[in-house]
Amino acid sequence: SAARIVDLARTAQHRDLVILAHNGPLGLSREAGDIWGKDFGKPGGDWGDRDLAVAIQRIVEMGLRVQMVVAGHMHHELIHPQGSLRRRFMRRSGTLYVNPAVVPRVRESAAGSTESYFVRTRWVEGRCSAVEEVWVDMQGIERATVARFEEAASLPAGGIPDEGAE
Numbered sequence: 001s002a003a004r005i006v007d008l009a010r011t012a013q014h015r016d017l018v019i020l021a022h023n024g025p026l027g028l029s030r031e032a033g034d035i036w037g038k039d040f041g042k043p044g045g046d047w048g049d050r051d052l053a054v055a056i057q058r059i060v061e062m063g064l065r066v067q068m069v070v071a072g073h074m075h076h077e078l079i080h081p082q083g084s085l086r087r088r089f090m091r092r093s094g095t096l097y098v099n100p101a102v103v104p105r106v107r108e109s110a111a112g113s114t115e116s117y118f119v120r121t122r123w124v125e126g127r128c129s130a131v132e133e134v135w136v137d138m139q140g141i142e143r144a145t146v147a148r149f150e151e152a153a154s155l156p157a158g159g160i161p162d163e164g165a166e
Contacts, residue, residue: 072101
């Protein structure tokens with residue numbers, strides 16, 4: 001519930017927070033391919049979590065900064081339209097939202113080895129400066145890395161622009 005999330009944030013040791021949740025917050029999606037958009041049944045609409053949205057709003061009102069929300073649930077490949085991919089990274093009001101729900105998370109490479117999917121973030125002076133998707137083999141060796149965005153500490157050049165607070 002929103003109250004429990006807010007209570008946990010209130011006891012945090014820092015003002016800058018990263019929230020890890022099962023599903024992302026309500027209010028960031030309209031279309032099936034949006035970060036937590038509904039892509040099944042009658043596609044379209046927002047499939048985000050109302051409690052998480054309320055909690056984030058209350059946490060910000062307390063003067064804390066939600067730097068990142070990492071939440072999946074809505075898979076990267078859409079059911080409708082079939083074969084399309086979901087948007088999985090966005091920034092709004094200074095918060096970076098990441099949906100790492102790549103399915104399957106474990107795959108066989110062309111060479112026949114097993115690889116697992118991870119998301120890696122890089123931070124500079126308390127702000128996420130890069131997000132990478134990484135495929136790692138069973139020995140821990142990175143086999144594929146895709147930079148999703150990088151931004152300079154002072155400029156959003158090449159980064160995910162803030163989409164405002166709609």
